[in-house]
Amino acid sequence: MDNLKQTALDYTLGVLPKEDSLLFEALLEHDDEAKTSLVTAQEDCANLSLIAEPASLGNEVRSRVMEYTKPRINLDPILESREIETLRENFSAFSHRYQGGGGSVDLNDLGSIALRDDIRRNYESLIELFPLVAGDSHAARGDFTLLHKFLRKQSSYSETIERNLSHDLIGENPASRSVLRSALATMPSLSFFSDRLSEDDPTLSDTRRLFYLCRDQLKIMRASFRDIDPARLEDDEKLRLHGAGLLQTKWWGAEHAYFSSSGKVRCGNFFDGPVTERCVEFAEYDANVYCLANLLSPRSSDGEFHLELLKDTVPGCTLALATAKMDLTNHQNLEAILSGSSKMKKGDSLDQHLWTLIEDSMTRGHQCSNLGELRERRAYGCTRIENYTYLWFAWPAIANAQDGADASTPKPLQ
Amino acid sequence: MPRIENEIWTRIKEGDSAAFAELYDGFASAMFSLSLQILNDRWEAEEVIQDVFSYLWRKPDSYSPSKGKFSSWLLVITRNRSIDRYRSRKRRLDRGQSDEVLNQKEDFSQTDGAEEATLNDERKQLRVAFRLLPPDQRQVLELSYFKGFNHKEISEKLGLSLGTVKSRIRLGVEKLRNSLSTLRL
Numbered sequence: 001m002d003n004l005k006q007t008a009l010d011y012t013l014g015v016l017p018k019e020d021s022l023l024f025e026a027l028l029e030h031d032d033e034a035k036t037s038l039v040t041a042q043e044d045c046a047n048l049s050l051i052a053e054p055a056s057l058g059n060e061v062r063s064r065v066m067e068y069t070k071p072r073i074n075l076d077p078i079l080e081s082r083e084i085e086t087l088r089e090n091f092s093a094f095s096h097r098y099q100g101g102g103g104s105v106d107l108n109d110l111g112s113i114a115l116r117d118d119i120r121r122n123y124e125s126l127i128e129l130f131p132l133v134a135g136d137s138h139a140a141r142g143d144f145t146l147l148h149k150f151l152r153k154q155s156s157y158s159e160t161i162e163r164n165l166s167h168d169l170i171g172e173n174p175a176s177r178s179v180l181r182s183a184l185a186t187m188p189s190l191s192f193f194s195d196r197l198s199e200d201d202p203t204l205s206d207t208r209r210l211f212y213l214c215r216d217q218l219k220i221m222r223a224s225f226r227d228i229d230p231a232r233l234e235d236d237e238k239l240r241l242h243g244a245g246l247l248q249t250k251w252w253g254a255e256h257a258y259f260s261s262s263g264k265v266r267c268g269n270f271f272d273g274p275v276t277e278r279c280v281e282f283a284e285y286d287a288n289v290y291c292l293a294n295l296l297s298p299r300s301s302d303g304e305f306h307l308e309l310l311k312d313t314v315p316g317c318t319l320a321l322a323t324a325k326m327d328l329t330n331h332q333n334l335e336a337i338l339s340g341s342s343k344m345k346k347g348d349s350l351d352q353h354l355w356t357l358i359e360d361s362m363t364r365g366h367q368c369s370n371l372g373e374l375r376e377r378r379a380y381g382c383t384r385i386e387n388y389t390y391l392w393f394a395w396p397a398i399a400n401a402q403d404g405a406d407a408s409t410p411k412p413l414q
Numbered sequence: 415m416p417r418i419e420n421e422i423w424t425r426i427k428e429g430d431s432a433a434f435a436e437l438y439d440g441f442a443s444a445m446f447s448l449s450l451q452i453l454n455d456r457w458e459a460e461e462v463i464q465d466v467f468s469y470l471w472r473k474p475d476s477y478s479p480s481k482g483k484f485s486s487w488l489l490v491i492t493r494n495r496s497i498d499r500y501r502s503r504k505r506r507l508d509r510g511q512s513d514e515v516l517n518q519k520e521d522f523s524q525t526d527g528a529e530e531a532t533l534n535d536e537r538k539q540l541r542v543a544f545r546l547l548p549p550d551q552r553q554v555l556e557l558s559y560f561k562g563f564n565h566k567e568i569s570e571k572l573g574l575s576l577g578t579v580k581s582r583i584r585l586g587v588e589k590l591r592n593s594l595s596t597l598r599l
Contacts, residue, residue: 006580009587014494015564039482044587046486047594048559049493050444050537051544052451057442061460065438068471070430135455208457249461 008037012045060205064253072268077385078321078392079313083378087394090377093316094367096394100281101237102364104226109175114321115235119182119384122160123221123228126214129194133211142210144202151198158259159192165350180353187289188219188294192257205255212250215226217284223283236266236279241398243274244309244318246282247289261298262307271311274398275318285320285395288361291354291392292322299334299389300324317394326389334389338382358393365395419484427474434471442467444537445492446453452496452560462495497562536594542591551586559582 010016013023027034078084110116132147133139135301139147164183169176190213197206222233248270256265276282289307296305305324313319326334335341362380363369374380380393422440425433458544469476477487481534544552553572556564558579559585563571568579 006584010565010580012490013583014497014557014562015558035480039486039537040591042482042486042490044591045493045559046489047540048544048555049489050446050540052444052560054443054537055447055450055461057446057460061434061446061463062438062442065442065464065467066435067428068468069434084599123569135453135457135459139570140456208460208572245465249464252464260552288479342416392550 002036004033005040009044011038012041019375034139037179043047050164056236058204060203067253067266067325069222070266070268070409073308073323074220075269075308075310075321075394077388078323078383078390079310081383081385083381083383084270084314084319084392086376087319087378088314091314091317091379091394093399094396097277097398098281098365098367099239099278100276100284101176101226101278103174103181104223104280105175105178105286106227107225107229109177111175111326112167115164115179117159118163119179119221119225120228122157122164122182123218125154125206126218126221126228129215130211133214135211137207139202139241142204144197144207144375146197147202149208151194156198157187157373161187161191177357181287182217182221182355184294184350184353185220185357186341188259189213189257189290190217192259192262209254211258215403216250216283216290217282219279220287223280223287233280236283238279239277240279241274242255242276242279242282244270244272244311247275247286247309251289256293256297256305258294258297263297263300265293266304266306267308268306269310271309271318273311275309275395277398284361284364288358288395289320289322291358292320292393294354295334295337296324296326296391299330299349301330301387311397316395316397318397319392319394321390321392323388323390325387326384327387330388331384335382362393420479422478422482423474423477426470434467438467438471441488445488448489448492449496450549452493452500452562458499459496460501462492467493493559501562534550540590540594543590546593547589551582551589554579554582555586 007016007020007024011021016024024034028038031158061252107119110119129150131137132150137147138145161183163180167179169179190210193206193210193213196202196314197210218232219236222229222236244326251265252267252270254265257263263292276285293305293307302325305322308321308323310319310321311317333348334351337348338355340352358380359371359374362374363371366379368374380396382389382391384390422433422437426437436465445466446459449462450456453462454457468493470488477484481487544555547555554568554574557568557571558565565576565579565583568574569576572579574582
């Protein structure tokens, strides 16, 4: 009986060797003593758990968790549409997947020294900001003194964006695209939340959001400018699966902002499993998702938009799908932007860059430089069904990958 | 209490969101405290809580009353998921890979001051009982439960035999259980 108790305890702690775990699980099927030992071991571990220093969770976490119980949006209209059917018919897997890094340039490729310096300064500022909003920071414990001091001593990040965009950026040029990706994917949201946090009533949820944005922005910048931080880039280039869970946790129930407009994100159809194989690939994928969100969020008619990540609906690829309720005028404006039509309004050119960045990435992900062909195959696109506007892009899936987590602890009892 | 817990679980299985909220209100704080203790990272601990609740909502059948108390099961899952993350982070650092958060940790030693007053009696007594354990048992339990070390790693770190490590863990949890014989969740 003592051996059984020890085995049950080791099993619960996750330290029992795999073969012994399997034997113990087999024993649990029919042996009452084994079951009793397991129940006791679990209760012992629960006792230990309660020794932890009590800490309080904010209401915002509760609201994110309760999102799980809300009905999922019905995606049948888009998934059964001619658009996605065309994608299904035309998508074929690659023998060699694109693993990111293809959109990278040297800072020296930028003609302007002032722009180069600006980008480097921005990167260094974000490196400094990052630990101030991390999960072990003072701010994460509700003490915003250091964060305030940092944010208030410098100008708003929105000025950085303005300065970056004030240079003569030619959309077709890879170096210009790296600048645009760095300035438009994550930065508008980052500047929104950092401005709000520098005010008098900062919140934990804004701090958390800024943490994710800062982390993502740094990775996007490293994937855009290969010489901005070679040591960290080396890490980003290592093979390491990145799961959809990384996207889910940061987008689920979050507030998203694009410059001054903000909206609520709703999710519901995220698959379990890996999306990309390297950090540099994830940074590119992530930038594409931010671009979708930036295009959709300000035009939503109810301030909400849905972000969904689907696998197997189109065999061989993952499908990032963003949708929002949108009035016809906004939808037509969006279509004009995406097609580069003369009906674009003044100020829409930034949004057009967002779409161009996605297109640029599609040529790499789908290993096809012909955008017309990719559009025909519906590798990415925009459509309207009833009152909803849908934007999507397909990304080649990782073959035979079962799990997105870089973890090895056995998970007994699950 | 187990009867109430099982009732909550049954309602969650039936898709009752009010039961899910009830469960969150009753247990999320203890789960979060545990995860935060292991990870020392508020955002990661929040992610663990989100993961566990999402998993439970999607797959409520992963628990069954034959597995013991619902609350104990939730805490064990929370602990194991937190340890997974902790180990994954540690592996990355061991491989010399950069991590902006871990490489630039702020130096803080102050504790969250607001919590002591909110401790309920059960948890208070558990913590007292834990503090009263012999230091060698407490140290082994901390390494095993909150740091995710396996027996071999603990024996190497502390220069003990495997048998001693196992017996200290077992004795420690038994003493805690005995000291709490009148206290249950």
